[in-house]
Amino acid sequence: MHSILKTSCAAVAALGMAATAAFAEGHQLTGDLKITSDMSNPAPRAVMEGLVAGFQELHPDLNIELTVVDREAWKTQIRNALGANPPDVVNWYAANRMGPYVDAGLFEDISDMYANGDLPGLDAVQGALTLDGKQYGVPYTYYQWGMYYREDIFNELGLSEPVTFDEEIANCQVIVDSGRACYAIGTKFLWTAGGWFDYMNMRTNGFDFHMQLARGEVEWTDPRVRETFANWRKLIDMGGFIADHQSYSWQEALNFMIDGEATSYLMGNFAVAAMREAGLTDEQIDFYQFPLIGDFPQGEDAPTDTFHIPSGAENKENARAFLQYVTSANVQTEINSGDALGQLPINAESGVDADEFLEQGFAMLSTNAKGGVAQFFDRDFPAEMASVGMEGLQEFMVFPDNLDDILARLEEARQRIYQ
Amino acid sequence: MRPQLNPSANRCMVFACVKSAEGHDMSSLTPTSRSWYKRNEIALTPWLFLFPAMLFFAVYVIIPIGQSFWISFHQWDGLGEKTYIGTANYERLLGIGDQNIDRKFETSFWNNLKWLVLYLLAVPAGLFIALLLNQTVRGIRLYKSLFFFPFVISQVVVGLVFSWFYLPREGLLNAILGVFGAGPVNILGDPTLATYGIIAAGLWPQTAYCMILYLTGLNAVDPEQVEAARLDGAKGYKMLWYIILPQLKPATFIAFVVTIIGALRSFDLISVMTNGGPFGSTRVLSFYMFEESLSEFGFRMGYGSAIAVVLFFIMLGFIGYFLYSMWRDEKGAR
Numbered sequence: 001m002h003s004i005l006k007t008s009c010a011a012v013a014a015l016g017m018a019a020t021a022a023f024a025e026g027h028q029l030t031g032d033l034k035i036t037s038d039m040s041n042p043a044p045r046a047v048m049e050g051l052v053a054g055f056q057e058l059h060p061d062l063n064i065e066l067t068v069v070d071r072e073a074w075k076t077q078i079r080n081a082l083g084a085n086p087p088d089v090v091n092w093y094a095a096n097r098m099g100p101y102v103d104a105g106l107f108e109d110i111s112d113m114y115a116n117g118d119l120p121g122l123d124a125v126q127g128a129l130t131l132d133g134k135q136y137g138v139p140y141t142y143y144q145w146g147m148y149y150r151e152d153i154f155n156e157l158g159l160s161e162p163v164t165f166d167e168e169i170a171n172c173q174v175i176v177d178s179g180r181a182c183y184a185i186g187t188k189f190l191w192t193a194g195g196w197f198d199y200m201n202m203r204t205n206g207f208d209f210h211m212q213l214a215r216g217e218v219e220w221t222d223p224r225v226r227e228t229f230a231n232w233r234k235l236i237d238m239g240g241f242i243a244d245h246q247s248y249s250w251q252e253a254l255n256f257m258i259d260g261e262a263t264s265y266l267m268g269n270f271a272v273a274a275m276r277e278a279g280l281t282d283e284q285i286d287f288y289q290f291p292l293i294g295d296f297p298q299g300e301d302a303p304t305d306t307f308h309i310p311s312g313a314e315n316k317e318n319a320r321a322f323l324q325y326v327t328s329a330n331v332q333t334e335i336n337s338g339d340a341l342g343q344l345p346i347n348a349e350s351g352v353d354a355d356e357f358l359e360q361g362f363a364m365l366s367t368n369a370k371g372g373v374a375q376f377f378d379r380d381f382p383a384e385m386a387s388v389g390m391e392g393l394q395e396f397m398v399f400p401d402n403l404d405d406i407l408a409r410l411e412e413a414r415q416r417i418y419q
Numbered sequence: 420m421r422p423q424l425n426p427s428a429n430r431c432m433v434f435a436c437v438k439s440a441e442g443h444d445m446s447s448l449t450p451t452s453r454s455w456y457k458r459n460e461i462a463l464t465p466w467l468f469l470f471p472a473m474l475f476f477a478v479y480v481i482i483p484i485g486q487s488f489w490i491s492f493h494q495w496d497g498l499g500e501k502t503y504i505g506t507a508n509y510e511r512l513l514g515i516g517d518q519n520i521d522r523k524f525e526t527s528f529w530n531n532l533k534w535l536v537l538y539l540l541a542v543p544a545g546l547f548i549a550l551l552l553n554q555t556v557r558g559i560r561l562y563k564s565l566f567f568f569p570f571v572i573s574q575v576v577v578g579l580v581f582s583w584f585y586l587p588r589e590g591l592l593n594a595i596l597g598v599f600g601a602g603p604v605n606i607l608g609d610p611t612l613a614t615y616g617i618i619a620a621g622l623w624p625q626t627a628y629c630m631i632l633y634l635t636g637l638n639a640v641d642p643e644q645v646e647a648a649r650l651d652g653a654k655g656y657k658m659l660w661y662i663i664l665p666q667l668k669p670a671t672f673i674a675f676v677v678t679i680i681g682a683l684r685s686f687d688l689i690s691v692m693t694n695g696g697p698f699g700s701t702r703v704l705s706f707y708m709f710e711e712s713l714s715e716f717g718f719r720m721g722y723g724s725a726i727a728v729v730l731f732f733i734m735l736g737f738i739g740y741f742l743y744s745m746w747r748d749e750k751g752a753r
Binding site: 075076079082100101103104106188189190243244246247378383384386387391392394395398409412416 | 496497498499511519522586587588605607608693694696697698699710713714715716717718719
């Protein structure tokens with residue numbers, strides 16, 4: 001870890017010096033800049049510290065104060081942090097997840113930065129930061145979701161990457177017959193089931209329908225929703241998923257894939273790092289886009305992580321300059337590279353690191369996600385709907401026969417939540 | 420101590436009264452008239468000593484209870500403005516009017532009852548172990564401390580250890596069942612078994628707690644009564660039921676109180692072992708309250724407060740009953 005920290009610090013610092021001439025000739029910032037970040041895991045933390053070092057390089061007279069908060073704890077602490085005496089820059093998530101803070105007037109409206117060209121190269125992603133036609137923050141990284149699978153087992157069984165759902169089922173039958181499960185999943189913390197529903201629904205009914213459901217415009221008891229569950233059930237009934245998944249976290253379930261007891265994992269790209277760490281080589285793992293079901297342009301999950309300025313911040317000018325710095329093309333290339341965050345840059349002019357999975361993901365999202373890009377079940381649906389929903393999805397995966405009861409419950413919740 | 424202290428305090432008070440009443444006439448004896456505080460010192464001093472505790476109790480206990488009541492009549496996300504909605508939260512929670520009762524609340528309530536009833540097994544189990552350990556054998560102190568050990572370790576650790584014990588494939592429980600040829604069970608993954616699995620984990624430290632209460636109680640058992648009973652031919656079960664247990668009544672009372680309160684505030688084990696799952700089947704009221712108001716997808720402060728208020732009244736019922744029976748016993752003893 002130490003070496004990663006060192007290299008990325010050095011790299012970002014060097015980049016900062018190179019960029020000095022390019023874009024900060026205008027004026028040197030002075031005063032304070034207080035940043036509270038949730039990038040607490042080792043690699044993201046090194047990136048965040050590198051960002052601060054790089055920005056400091058540009059503005060030597062600026063007094064930057066960085067506080068790193070545990071990522072899980074931040075999900076509840078942000079409320080207190082935004083209240084009294086807030087920092088100047090904070091981390092959060094895009095789409096509906098920022099809704100409560102926008103509604104309460106706690107995030108600064110930065111639409112003018114998008115409008116006057118302060119944030120070049122972000123046109124494609126600004127939708128995720130838009131609520132009621134205004135933008136409230138900037139993204140700094142995102143990652144694809146898809147099927148990560150054991151290439152060596154696929155070769156052994158003579159399987160190839162499926163394109164349609166029928167092929168997927170045929171593959172799965174071969175895998176089940178070989179005594180393995182097709183899909184590793186750990187639903188103890190519920191959200192992994194949300195990923196499966198996102199894809200089943202986007203493929204069965206299309207991206208637009210999925211978003212209508214997220215906005216509460218469609219009933220959960222709608223026949224189209226039932227069709228989604230019927231397709232999902234095919235995989236459940238044939239024994240596609242590992243047993244007892246309700247008792248595992250996603251990391252614990254990863255062991256099934258590492259031991260070769262399950263062959264695929266529908267997951268975000270962050271799983272690759274965990275697989276490599278557990279000893280799987282790049283020859284053993286590969287990636288394919290979730291197969292087609294209905295005749296719809298593919299929608300994809302690509303959750304975006306963001307920076308925001310609290311509306312009570314004291315040094316908003318400095319904060320805006322920092323957001324510009326973070327989203328600039330060079331910095332984006334640097335912080336999302338394989339040895340830093342290992343994810344995708346949000347600036348269209350940035351380069352994607354030469355990494356098997358990042359390249360495939362980037363190609364998929366830029367050319368093969370014509371339906372649209374969703375954030376994720378728990379970010380697109382309002383918080384209460386998401387929590388009730390994911391619980392129902394987990395129950396469905398264990399007891400598919402309870403579907404009617406589950407859908408009735410979700411529909412009752414929908415009518416109450418979206419009024 | 421007490422009977423000696425009281426008369427002297429009274430005498431002192433009388434003396435002070437006499438003095439102040441005579442103050443005007445006997446000015447030669449008391450040259451300056453005494454200050455208001457000095458005159459009321461005896462009455463005021465206890466209140467002065469009580470004041471800090473009462474202040475903090477009010478600020479941190481009484482006022483927050485009132486606030487919870489107040490918030491429970493609102494819709495509030497903890498950030499913006501509160502909207503007054505009357506008793507709508509309670510109507511939704513309890514299913515008053517044309518809506519169904521909140522199913523999560525229903526599950527939580529029944530789970531709370533399961534906790535209450537089954538958790539009380541810790542009392543007889545603690546008594547049994549205490550009787551077992553109440554003998555003079557070489558190294559008995561070591562055995563006692565080993566039995567007390569589970570109460571010393573954190574509930575979070577207990578939960579973690581038991582969730583490993585219950586693991587569907589690698590867990591020790593399934594390894595043991597396998598020896599006897601019984602099929603593997605996934606206790607924490609089965610909605611009908613999970614709550615019982617967590618209660619069993621909770622019984623481990625709670626039994627140790629009850630054991631220590633009974634051990635101290637057994638030290639206070641009067642040996643002369645035991646001797647007398649033995650002369651009358653009592654032994655075994657009869658000795659326990661008619662001679663020992665009545666003398667252990669104070670210990671039993673405390674054991675019941677701490678166990679019932681422990682059952683009602685069970686939270687950490689649930690949070691660690693199942694996080695309320697699978698599909699919400701292990702929720703209890705305190706966990707549901709936390710989930711609605713403070714968890715990642717929560718921040719429905721009004722609804723969470725309504726649950727808190729309901730839980731408050733349930734607890735109040737139990738505590739009120741215990742206070743009443745304690746008061747009745749004390750009156751009977753006099």
